[in-house]
Amino acid sequence: MxxxxxxxxxxxxxxxxxxxxxxxxxxxxxxxxxxxxxxxxxxxxxxxxxxxxxxxxxxxxxxxxxxxxxxxxxxxxxxxxxxxxxxxxxxxxxxxxxxxxxxxxxxxxxxxxxxxxxxxxxVLGMPGFTGWVGLNTFGRPKPGETLVVAAATGPVGSMVGQLAKRAGLRTVAIAGGAEKCRIAQETFGFDAAIDHRAFDTVKDLRAAIAAAAPDGIDIYVENVGGDVLRAVLPLLNDHARVPVIGTIAWYSGADLSGPDTLPNLWRQVLVKRLSINGLIIFDHWGDYPAFLEEVGPLVASGEIASxxxxxxxxxxxxxxxxxxxxxxxxxxxxxxx
Ligand SMILES: NC(=O)c1ccc[n+]([C@@H]2O[C@H](COP(=O)([O-])OP(=O)(O)OC[C@H]3O[C@@H](n4cnc5c(N)ncnc54)[C@H](OP(=O)(O)O)[C@@H]3O)[C@@H](O)[C@H]2O)c1
CATH class of the missing domain: 3.90.180.10 (Medium-chain alcohol dehydrogenases, catalytic domain)
Incomplete structure (x- = not known):
């Protein structure tokens, strides 16, 4: 063979x-x-x-x-x-x-x-499970809050968005391109979707996110880093939660010692007493049966889309x-x- x-x-x-x-x-x-x-x-x-x-x-x-x-x-x-x-x-x-x-x-x-x-x-594997852990264990969602997640049509982001919506949050997607933004809203039920590739400056991207999150951001599920992170950080509310899951914008050898804006922005972590948790899904496999029990039937019935x-x-x-x-x-x- x-x-x-x-x-x-x-x-x-x-x-x-x-x-x-x-x-x-x-x-x-x-x-x-x-x-x-x-x-x-x-x-x-x-x-x-x-x-x-x-x-x-x-x-x-x-x-x-x-x-x-x-x-x-x-x-x-x-x-x-x-x-x-x-x-x-x-x-x-x-x-x-x-x-x-x-x-x-x-x-x-x-x-x-x-x-x-x-x-x-x-949806029912490692990425979907990562979204579930990120939202529930580290995001600690409460009804009425606002959540933002990037790479929103991917398996992590779409799980986060759908579960957050079901928990009564306002959900804002960040995705690349008009088609992904449409899918974020139509397939995954996000309340708003912003095309991060449509802005020339971080300031403009930030203004668009601010308009979609008029009460500020309570949970930012960090999937991407880069300009999305730069845009989002100043919009976080006091005591916001930021589960840090991935920074794909920097995976291809970005110079992290480069532009000096990030340290200033991360200062928000201090002054707003934010809880930011690193998440490596390996640490959470003990909870995988609970994820399958909760989300498996929702996937089977079509209530969670993928x-x-x-x-x-x-x-x-x-x-x-x-x-x-x-x-x-x-x-x-x-x-x-
Ligand atoms: N910590 C853990 O244990 C763990 C486990 C699973 C996944 N992760 C992380 O979670 C994140 C999402 O994973 P996934 O499997 O759901 O991936 P995915 O969304 O299917 O694919 C990656 C997406 O990242 C977005 N992206 C790429 N470069 C970007 C940039 N410069 N700025 C903003 N977005 C950018 C693109 O979406 P757009 O076109 O919409 O921008 C791309 O489609 C990744 O960072 C991954 O490494 C971590």
Missing amino acids: AAQRIVLASRPEGEAELENFRLETFEPPAPGDGEVLIEVSHLSLDPYMRGRMNAVKSYAPYVELDAVMTGQGVGHVVASRAEGFAEGDLVTGMTGWQSHAVLPGAEVRKLDDSLPPSAALG LEDVAEGLENAPEAFLRMLKGGNMGKQVVKL
């Missing part, structure tokens, strides 16, 4: 490029004792993967050169030597960017097939990944193999 995989061919300097990836064919190994062989049908593409391409110490190990790109996949078991798994089981695990993966049974989770398989990568951008073919994963980093994805980016 010929299998395909995508490896890290070189490390990017600044923005990642197609040349940083290489498609290879290989013969998948047979599963050893306690392992399963999975034929991957869907691969998740996530912003964190950009960080794993750099040889920088972080909360998770980086990808070695010539090693398979890291990532979560969904697929069927095609051979099992692990107790509790049989051929044909639909499962998810850290398969990496490849068509076939051998994983220990202990690191694989069975999925029930009542929902689309890719839901386990997005949006997927499906690229076709493993060979197109690098291009889809680079497109997503620049905002070209419309919803959770997956690859159908």
Whole structure:
């Protein structure tokens, strides 16, 4: 059986490029004792993967050169030597960017097939769960408050927005482009949506956000950093909460020692006694069953919507990944193999 995989061919300097990836064919190994062989049908593409391409110490190990790109996949078991798994089981695990993966049974989770398989990568997977933790554990929403979140049509932002709306908050989306803003309101029920790419200056972006949040901002779920952060910080109310989930605007080698405005803006943290929490989803997996119990039925009934951008073919994963980093994805980016 010929299998395909995508490896890290070189490390990017600044923005990642197609040349940083290489498609290879290989013969998948047979599963050893306690392992399963999975034929991957869907691969998740996530912003964190950009960080794993750099040889920088972080909360998770980086990808070695010539090693398979890291990532979560969904697929069927095609051979099992692990107790509790049989051929044909639909499962998810850290398969990496490849068509076939051998994983220990202990690191694989069975999925029930009542929902689309890719839901386990997005709305009911790591990103949706991150939004739920970010909002509930760190955002502590109260009815009548105002919430702002960027990357609002992605799997994290759309979960945050929909749950906040259900909790009785005014929800303001920040998204790139008119189409994403329309979807933020029509599909995900945001009360207002602002196209962050439509403004030349931070001041103008800030004025637009201020108009959409006339009572100020009580919760800003930080997904992006950069100019959105600069625009939002002065608009925060006293005792606002800022769960810091991601800073994708700075993932491609931005010079963080550059313009000196940010330290001044972050001074707001002090004077407003803000609670700002870093969130790494690894710390919260104990709450994952509670998330599935609450949100699973809402996804099944259609009360929580999700949006997927499906690229076709493993060979197109690098291009889809680079497109997503620049905002070209419309919803959770997956690859159908
Ligand atoms: N801490 C954790 O454990 C954890 C877990 C999951 C995700 N995250 C983080 O959560 C964030 C959202 O993840 P996701 O999976 O939901 O991604 P996503 O929204 O599907 O994709 C990334 C989006 O980021 C936006 N973006 C890119 N550059 C930007 C910029 N300069 N300014 C503003 N927005 C920009 C783009 O949307 P627009 O076109 O709308 O701008 C792009 O579509 C990421 O920062 C990710 O790293 C963290």
